[in-house]
Amino acid sequence: MSSETPVRLPIVDFSKHGLKAGSPEWDSVKVKSSRHWKSTVFPAMFDRVLDLRKPILGALEDLFDLPFQTKQHYVSDKPFRGYYGDSSGVGQECMVIDDAKVVENIETGLTNTLWPKGNVSFSKSLVSFTELASELEKIIRRMILENFGVEKYTDEFIDSTNYLLKVMKYEGSETSEPSLRAHSDQNLTTILYQNEVDGLEIQNKDGEWINVKPSPNSFIFILGESLSIWLNGRLSSPYHRVVMKGNKVRYSIGLFAIARGGYQVKVPEELVDDKNSLLFKPFDYEEFLGLYSAKAARGALLGYGLKSYCSA
Numbered sequence: 001m002s003s004e005t006p007v008r009l010p011i012v013d014f015s016k017h018g019l020k021a022g023s024p025e026w027d028s029v030k031v032k033s034s035r036h037w038k039s040t041v042f043p044a045m046f047d048r049v050l051d052l053r054k055p056i057l058g059a060l061e062d063l064f065d066l067p068f069q070t071k072q073h074y075v076s077d078k079p080f081r082g083y084y085g086d087s088s089g090v091g092q093e094c095m096v097i098d099d100a101k102v103v104e105n106i107e108t109g110l111t112n113t114l115w116p117k118g119n120v121s122f123s124k125s126l127v128s129f130t131e132l133a134s135e136l137e138k139i140i141r142r143m144i145l146e147n148f149g150v151e152k153y154t155d156e157f158i159d160s161t162n163y164l165l166k167v168m169k170y171e172g173s174e175t176s177e178p179s180l181r182a183h184s185d186q187n188l189t190t191i192l193y194q195n196e197v198d199g200l201e202i203q204n205k206d207g208e209w210i211n212v213k214p215s216p217n218s219f220i221f222i223l224g225e226s227l228s229i230w231l232n233g234r235l236s237s238p239y240h241r242v243v244m245k246g247n248k249v250r251y252s253i254g255l256f257a258i259a260r261g262g263y264q265v266k267v268p269e270e271l272v273d274d275k276n277s278l279l280f281k282p283f284d285y286e287e288f289l290g291l292y293s294a295k296a297a298r299g300a301l302l303g304y305g306l307k308s309y310c311s312a
């Protein structure tokens with residue numbers, strides 16, 4: 001299996017400003033992107049991100065340049081929130097902000113913890129990224145639901161979403177060891193953006209790893225297990241990993257759409273029929289996360305994931 005497969009993922013252009021549901025432009029983008037939903041990973045061109053490129057990448061550098069002790073101050077008792085240093089020695093650090101749509105969680109929760117005198121431009125850059133990426137996420141999710149004829153659920157589904165923000169730094173590496181192990185995302189959808197240093201790889205149906213080379217005006221869209229389950233398995237969630245080569249540092253930022261705690265993620269009845277039996281029981285993502293972190297703490301995660309948790 002080669003990780004050098006010279007395949008470029010097809011880019012879908014979402015740049016049309018004010019793309020309105022139901023308009024001819026909307027339908028044409030929907031048709032174009034539905035051709036790529038099979039692979040459920042694609043670069044989504046969103047030109048407005050170019051205005052933010054410098055501030056976003058600058059914010060990531062400023063953050064990770066802070067002393068370790070300062071970064072470590074960003075801790076919390078909530079699962080999947082806080083600073084994660086390079087504990088396994090693979091040169092990856094990350095920081096997670098839950099419910100990033102609540103501006104205070106970026107301004108007060110994160111920024112003022114790291115810079116007690118404040119850092120307005122840092123906050124602004126992260127808030128703008130969150131706004132832009134969540135706008136794109138909602139467009140793509142609405143199109144996917146329309147594609148499967150279940151658009152009547154869109155508003156309720158989107159209104160029950162939290163957005164988690166994650167910033168990542170990967171050191172260059174001389175080995176072929178992944179800096180982020182192969183996994184599928186357990187949340188609904190993921191939107192990623194990165195600097196010019198590549199490293200993200202996606203596994204195709206034949207088990208080959210495809211290098212992802214996003215352009216500066218594109219986000220990467222990845223479908224997660226929660227949405228795959230909601231769709232009763234109509235689309236699947238791809239395995240991906242990060243493998244660093246060379247000595248350059250890679251920065252990436254991701255917006256993870258997550259079903260809010262207390263909301264039952266449930267396959268719509270329209271997606272179950274004689275040919276398609278119900279594959280998954282309804283689940284509450286926060287309850288799953290609680291169990292998942294308990295198992296992780298005991299080192300008992302092998303083979304465990306959202307799909308096994310709620311399989312019917």
Ligand SMILES: O=C(O)CCC(=O)C(=O)O
Nearest residue numbers: 168185192200240242252
């Ligand atoms: O850094 C990246 O591009 C990928 C990150 C990722 O896959 C994840 O955090 O789930």
Ligand SMILES: [Fe+2]
Nearest residue numbers: 183184185240
């Ligand atoms: Fe991921």
